[in-house]
Amino acid sequence: xxxxxxxxxxxxxxxxxxxxxxxxxxxxxxxxxxxxxxxxxxxxxxxxxxxxxxxxxxxxxxxxxxxxxxxxxxxxxxxxxxxxxxxxxxxxxxxxxxxxxxxxxxxxxxxxxxxxxxxxxxxxxxxxxxxxxxxxxxxxxxxxxxxxxxxxxxxxxxxxxxxxxxxxxxxxxxxxxxxxxxxxxxxxxxxxxxxxxxxxxxxxxxxxxxxxxxxxxxxxxx
Ligand code: PRP
Ligand code: MG
Ligand code: ZN
Numbered sequence: 537x538x539x540x541x542x543x544x545x546x547x548x549x550x551x552x553x554x555x556x557x558x559x560x561x562x563x564x565x566x567x568x569x570x571x572x573x574x575x576x577x578x579x580x581x582x583x584x585x586x587x588x589x590x591x592x593x594x595x596x597x598x599x600x601x602x603x604x605x606x607x608x609x610x611x612x613x614x615x616x617x618x619x620x621x622x623x624x625x626x627x628x629x630x631x632x633x634x635x636x637x638x639x640x641x642x643x644x645x646x647x648x649x650x651x652x653x654x655x656x657x658x659x660x661x662x663x664x665x666x667x668x669x670x671x672x673x674x675x676x677x678x679x680x681x682x683x684x685x686x687x688x689x690x691x692x693x694x695x696x697x698x699x700x701x702x703x704x705x706x707x708x709x710x711x712x713x714x715x716x717x718x719x720x721x722x723x724x725x726x727x728x729x730x731x732x733x734x735x736x737x738x739x740x741x742x743x744x745x746x747x748x749x750x751x752x753x754x755x756x757x758x
Contacts, residue, residue, distance in 0.1 A: 543584045544742045546732075547604040550589040553707075554728060557635045558608050562587075564756075565749040584742055593617075599628050599732050605739055606732035606746075608633065612640050612665065612705060614729055619667035631747070633728040634754055638707045640665060640724040642672075643717040645694050650720045653678050656701060662686045662693035663703035672723040691715035 549555040562569065562580070569587060571578030578587045588604055595609040596617035601624070614630070617623055642661065644650055653676035663669050666683040673681050684699050691711050693699035705726070706712060706719060730750065735743050 542738060543579075543586050544606065544739055544746075545586050545588055545604040546606040546608070546746075547588040547590050547595045547598045548608045549592040549595070552592065554592055554608075554610055554636050557728065561608075561633070561635065561750065561753060564753045565746070567749070583745065585746065596628075596731065597622055600624055600626050602626070604732070605735060606730065606743060608728055608730055610636055610638070611726040611729050612638070612668075612724060614731060615724065615726075616665045616668050619671055621667075628731040629733045631730040633730055633750070634757070636726070636728040638705050638726050639719075639722045640668060640703065640726060641706045641712075641719045642669070642701055642703045642721045642723060643691075643706070643712050644701050644720045646716050646718045650718075653721065656681050656720070659700040660684050660698070661701045661703050662690045662699035664688075664690070665703055668724055669703040672721075691717060 548558045566582060568581045569578040570581060571587070576589055578589065580587060588598070590598065592609055592613050595607040596614050598604040599607040618627060642656065656673070656678050658680040660682050661669055662684045664685065664687055666685050669683050684693070686693060690702040690704045692715060693702055694717070695715070701720070702717065703723065709719070712718065730747070733740075733743065
């Protein structure tokens with residue numbers, strides 16, 4: 537926990553779809569936040585927990601580096617940071633939370649024919665998940681494909697001529713469809729994860745109490 541205060545730190549996404557569902561989970565856990573959303577943290581009233589409001593991409597490293605005790609982050613982001621070698625040797629424990637489910641998919645223009653991974657040979661693939669994409673291409677033995685890192689708007693990359701395919705998150709499929717793309721392969725199935733620990737002493741007690749509340753919410757959803 538934060539030195540001297542005895543409060544546990546948990547990093548969550550500041551805004552976005554994962555953030556909406558994370559705040560919903562905390563509310564269902566009976567936790568209220570003393571927050572103004574433009575601040576960098578909020579205090580949980582009912583438990584000694586401070587919520588750090590950050591970009592989701594930063595959460596795995598904040599937890600692995602010990603700046604935050606816990607984090608809630610999409611498996612897509614966590615696995616990309618790990619595959620990219622950015623978590624060092626202290627990889628946190630992981631507990632699946634069952635929400636924010638989505639797929640990481642390689643997608644192609646609708647008019648392209650696709651039957652197998654070898655068809656991606658030599659292609660440039662626009663993505664913000666280069667490590668997961670390159671690992672998959674290597675496992676499948678795809679020859680000569682490369683990644684082009686983009687931080688957003690991947691779906692227009694083929695029309696702009698900067699890539700032949702994209703590897704991006706698909707939830708409803710609406711974004712792909714609106715951009716004339718179709719799924720070729722699902723390379724990773726993602727959901728929100730609680731990451732952090734192993735913890736000791738008072739920090740472990742608070743984390744265990746939080747996990748009990750989360751498990752209660754999960755049971756009431758089943
Ligand atoms: C994600 C993803 C896609 C889109 C897919 O972006 O990058 O662009 O959602 O969702 P759909 O299948 O329901 O259309 P998001 O809005 O999370 O923003 P980001 O990529 O900037 O993080
Ligand atoms: Mg993001
Ligand atoms: Zn996108």
